Amino acid sequence: MILGMRRSGxxxxxxxxxxxxxxxxxLVGLMEAGxxxxxxxxxxxxxxxxxxxxxxxxxSETDQNFNLINTSIRSMLHDGNEVLDVVESYYSPVDYxxxxxxxxxxxxxxxxxxxxxxxxxxxVIYYGSRFNFFFLNPEKQLSVxxxxxxxxxxxxxxxxxxxxxxxxxxxxxxxxxxxxxxxxICTIYHSSNGIGGxxxxxxxxxxxxxxISPTGCSSIDIYDPGNQSSLVxxxxxxxxxxxxxxxxxxxxxxxxxxxxxxxxxCRFVMDTSKYEKTVLLPVLFLGLLAIYLVxxxxxxxxxxxxxxxxxxxxxxxxxxxxxxxxxxxxxxxEEFAEAGKVLxxxxxxxxxxxxxxxxxxxxxxxxxLDYAQLQIRPHFYINCLNIIHSxxxxxxxxxxxxxxxxxxxxxxxxxxxxxxxxxxxKELEFTETYLKILECMNDTKYRYEVFCxxxxxxxxxxxxxxxxxxxxxxxxxxxDVEGCEICVHVERVCGSGQAAQTRMPDADKTGGDxxxxxxxxxxxxxxxxxxxxxxxxxxxxxxxxxxxxxxxxEGSGYHIGIRNAVERMKMIYGERARxxxxxxxxxxxxxxxxxxxxxxxxxxxxxxxxRR
Numbered sequence: 213m214i215l216g217m218r219r220s221g222x223x224x225x226x227x228x229x230x231x232x233x234x235x236x237x238x239l240v241g242l243m244e245a246g247x248x249x250x251x252x253x254x255x256x257x258x259x260x261x262x263x264x265x266x267x268x269x270x271x272s273e274t275d276q277n278f279n280l281i282n283t284s285i286r287s288m289l290h291d292g293n294e295v296l297d298v299v300e301s302y303y304s305p306v307d308y309x310x311x312x313x314x315x316x317x318x319x320x321x322x323x324x325x326x327x328x329x330x331x332x333x334x335x336v337i338y339y340g341s342r343f344n345f346f347f348l349n350p351e352k353q354l355s356v357x358x359x360x361x362x363x364x365x366x367x368x369x370x371x372x373x374x375x376x377x378x379x380x381x382x383x384x385x386x387x388x389x390x391x392x393x394x395x396x397i398c399t400i401y402h403s404s405n406g407i408g409g410x411x412x413x414x415x416x417x418x419x420x421x422x423x424i425s426p427t428g429c430s431s432i433d434i435y436d437p438g439n440q441s442s443l444v445x446x447x448x449x450x451x452x453x454x455x456x457x458x459x460x461x462x463x464x465x466x467x468x469x470x471x472x473x474x475x476x477x478c479r480f481v482m483d484t485s486k487y488e489k490t491v492l493l494p495v496l497f498l499g500l501l502a503i504y505l506v507x508x509x510x511x512x513x514x515x516x517x518x519x520x521x522x523x524x525x526x527x528x529x530x531x532x533x534x535x536x537x538x539x540x541x542x543x544x545x546e547e548f549a550e551a552g553k554v555l556x557x558x559x560x561x562x563x564x565x566x567x568x569x570x571x572x573x574x575x576x577x578x579x580x581l582d583y584a585q586l587q588i589r590p591h592f593y594i595n596c597l598n599i600i601h602s603x604x605x606x607x608x609x610x611x612x613x614x615x616x617x618x619x620x621x622x623x624x625x626x627x628x629x630x631x632x633x634x635x636x637x638k639e640l641e642f643t644e645t646y647l648k649i650l651e652c653m654n655d656t657k658y659r660y661e662v663f664c665x666x667x668x669x670x671x672x673x674x675x676x677x678x679x680x681x682x683x684x685x686x687x688x689x690x691x692d693v694e695g696c697e698i699c700v701h702v703e704r705v706c707g708s709g710q711a712a713q714t715r716m717p718d719a720d721k722t723g724g725d726x727x728x729x730x731x732x733x734x735x736x737x738x739x740x741x742x743x744x745x746x747x748x749x750x751x752x753x754x755x756x757x758x759x760x761x762x763x764x765x766e767g768s769g770y771h772i773g774i775r776n777a778v779e780r781m782k783m784i785y786g787e788r789a790r791x792x793x794x795x796x797x798x799x800x801x802x803x804x805x806x807x808x809x810x811x812x813x814x815x816x817x818x819x820x821x822x823r824r
Contacts (some may be wrong), residue, residue, distance in 0.1 A: 442462055634674075
């Protein structure tokens with residue numbers, strides 16, 4: 213808990229926070245630049261390694277095919293039935309015994325050729341469609357060839373080979389190594405049965421390499437160490453491979469790739485334009501990152517000068533505002549300036565609110581003091597003691613007992629703590645107790661009627677509210693008439709959901725109805741408490757003062773009970789309570805108290821509470 217308090221008490225300034233954020237952004241930008249450069253270098257290494265790996269895989273496969281083809285051709289020349297059948301079928305007898313023998317000879321020769329071509333076809337399927345195979349026997353003028361290349365190109369190769377045979381300049385394979393023969397990569401073996409071999413166009417070999425390169429080769433050199441010459445193939449913009457360029461009298465190229473079963477070497481030149489494109493994006497990224505860092509720096513300088521300066525000024529004004537409660541200073545930022553105006557306005561409102569609260573507290577204290585004075589009333593208590601003393605002298609034991617019971621109920625009620633609300637039923641019971649005490653004190657009978665409409669007895673009201681006006685009626689009419697009559701009615705004045713209206717008793721004053729929902733702001737259910745007497749009523753001056761809310765100056769003791777009751781109603785109910793003072797048409801005063809019950813009413817059995 214202590215650790216949490218320490219953390220919560222740790223404060224940072226807004227300037228420091230923004231500075232840290234900008235610093236973090238700069239560091240992140242530098243880290244991104246370093247990471248981008250590192251990734252670029254790593255990418256180049258990976259591409260180069262991938263290029264080499266793919267080239268190695270293809271060339272190793274090609275080298276293995278070269279070896280396997282050599283083995284197959286040697287086996288076919290020395291031990292292959294297909295070659296033996298072709299050679300034997302081309303034996304030409306001097307004379308045919310019959311036409312049937314001649315036809316059988318031709319058919320057998322053709323079948324042997326077809327079988328040899330089928331063997332070549334199987335080899336093409338197995339080793340690849342770019343390879344071509346042949347068998348040649350010059351003595352018998354026998355020539356059989358088959359391959360995946362174009363027939364015209366195959367025919368050109370066979371013509372070239374036959375010319376080399378006639379000139380006895382045929383180059384044979386040595387140590388199983390394929391060699392360059394013009395534009396061809398060949399392997400040629402000879403035996404007693406004839407000459408056999410395989411070849412592939414150097415252009416097809418280069419095309420394969422161009423196709424499998426991940427970055428795309430720009431050129432391929434096939435170098436023949438024996439002739440010190442190179443066949444150079446380049447990849448054109450349209451994707452096609454250019455015609456071979458023969459370069460003579462050149463040395464062994466660097467970074468060349470050697471095959472175990474080939475007498476030539478290969479050199480692959482990568483397409484640098486692809487690298488340039490891959491490098492361009494990181495370079496562009498680095499350039500944008502540099503611009504980003506410059507923008508951050510400029511933004512930081514602007515923020516420090518234009519924004520953070522205003523923040524510091526606003527903060528200093530807040531510190532001064534804490535002591536002076538006035539926000540001073542002409543802020544350059546509109547939001548801060550408006551915030552200063554709002555703070556000054558709220559300061560004035562708070563000052564007014566403090567004054568209002570202070571005045572309300574003073575008024576409440578005055579009302580509670582007046583209520584306490586109503587509770588104390590020493591002359592009333594002294595009179596009660598005098599009555600008890602007089603009854604004791606006359607030995608009126610029963611009357612004393614009844615009188616003491618009424619007094620005890622009276623004291624128990626008025627000495628309740630504060631102004632805690634009581635129910636209407638309790639207030640009416642206390643009012644009757646008060647009238648009983650007055651009967652004993654004045655040795656006279658009071659005629660009174662108390663009626664409470666069904667459902668209103670449980671509504672809570674301020675204590676001594678009804679009793680105050682009953683006491684006022686008794687006090688002002690006790691000496692004026694014989695047989696004082698008091699009437700207290702508690703009833704509803706409207707139904708739920710309607711505007712509460714009641715007829716004013718004095719038509720000369722209002723000329724009609726009064727709507728209680730005007731100021732109360734609600735058309736809910738209102739309760740009316742009416743206190744009437746049969747005295748002389750209020751004089752015109754008094755009614756005029758009461759209608760104006762003037763109940764006498766404080767401290768004068770004049771109408772202290774009425775003033776206290778009205779002030780307590782205002783304090784508790786506000787606009788939800790009203791008091792109307794009037795005179796009855798036949799004489800006598802009438803006081804009507806209107807209270808908004810706000811759902812306190814509950815249904816009860818019976819027709820209401822009536823006491824007489």
